[in-house]
Amino acid sequence: MNPRAGQTKKRTRIQALNEAKILEAALDIFATFGFRGTTIDQIAQKAEMSKPNLLYYFRRKEDIYISVLERTLETWLTPLTELNPEGDPIEEIGKYTSLKLQMSENDPTASRLFANEILHGAPMIEHVLKGSLKSLVDEKAVVIQKWIDDGKLTDVDPYHLIFMIWASTQHYADFKIQMRAILGEEVDQPDYFEKAGKTISTIFFEGLKPRA
Amino acid sequence: MNPRAGQTKKRTRIQALNEAKILEAALDIFATFGFRGTTIDQIAQKAEMSKPNLLYYFRRKEDIYISVLERTLETWLTPLTELNPEGDPIEEIGKYTSLKLQMSENDPTASRLFANEILHGAPMIEHVLKGSLKSLVDEKAVVIQKWIDDGKLTDVDPYHLIFMIWASTQHYADFKIQMRAILGEEVDQPDYFEKAGKTISTIFFEGLKPRA
């Protein structure tokens, strides 16, 4: 029986294996070439199977793309979840920023996949952005505002602060090619991201105006 | 004679007009759909001419794309050029940041065009990134380092500072759809970018740690 039909039947061993292979391959290709820039053949080749066989597991190209997006989204939202209202503001924001930067270092494809999707108008995940993402951000914005009201943080707009954290950290995944063009192979050294983290946190916490 | 041939002949009136129409239309389409996601038909339709006629002015799709990129690049590099070594550091960086943010507001397509190109590996403009962009950034990094050595700025890595300015400001063009999903139509109000600018400059200059 065709695995795409009713999901009442349990997944077989081969099915689980091949679906995993496909999604892994697809993440890489989609992140590099975008949805339209990716061909099913490319994914099939990278997943080491024939195109018809791949289409046996995912009936349409779009199905693969959506699966990859959904799978990655979860990982993507987790760090913000962990922003702890009870913790020390500076420490919490520091942890969050550093976690996001780590993700740009270790899993840049995920970041690029989203950047692509959003640049193209987020046709597939608009509902997620307006749903779980919005809820989560709204919730954390309240937390940050409370910290500000308590005088523990400089007065800034919580939403724009979150955007700025995303921007600064994801930039290291999405625009790495530009950075490499400017700085050369240094960007591939292990201490590059360390330096990035230091700069980002210094600016976020201390600011550019020298403190007395 | 075909306008694509030797450029010795001067451009005719119609030629100039139609080339402009094509490039304007192409910027929009390329910025939204990327190179591979864009079809010649789309551009032709937006430019209000037939596909063969469009191809009369630009022999290949790639030619249009490169023209659009080159044309936009110039505008793109200008603001950094104006960072004045003699000026006050805080003021200069403030002006630069605010200029970049304004560009994200008034001409988001340009930003998205580059984001797309870089995300996809910058196949067409790698030489520019490694050439004029790198030179310019190297030059300005020296200026910033001098300011730091003079004790006029907190000690941060100049390159990463520049990256962070790019990230924070361009984010408002490239990820506007995400922002709209979270904040709603507010992002299209005139005071939205004002608030963004305020947040960005507060963080850059003051930092999140409250000053005594």
Add this chain to the structure above:
DNA sequence: CGTTAATTTGACCAAATGGTCAGGAATTAG
């Protein structure tokens, strides 16, 4: 082992798309 269900594939199709071309229409130069 034998039967049933799951998996894989080569061959194939239709639509989309980048690009060509011969010739007709409009414009410009003299």
Add this chain to the structure above:
DNA sequence: CTAATTCCTGACCATTTGGTCAAATTAACG
């Protein structure tokens, strides 16, 4: 006004690509 040149178009082509299908192969199960 006329000839040369530029501009424009419909028809067309080759390739790419998403997707189908019948049939062969392999794995699972009793």
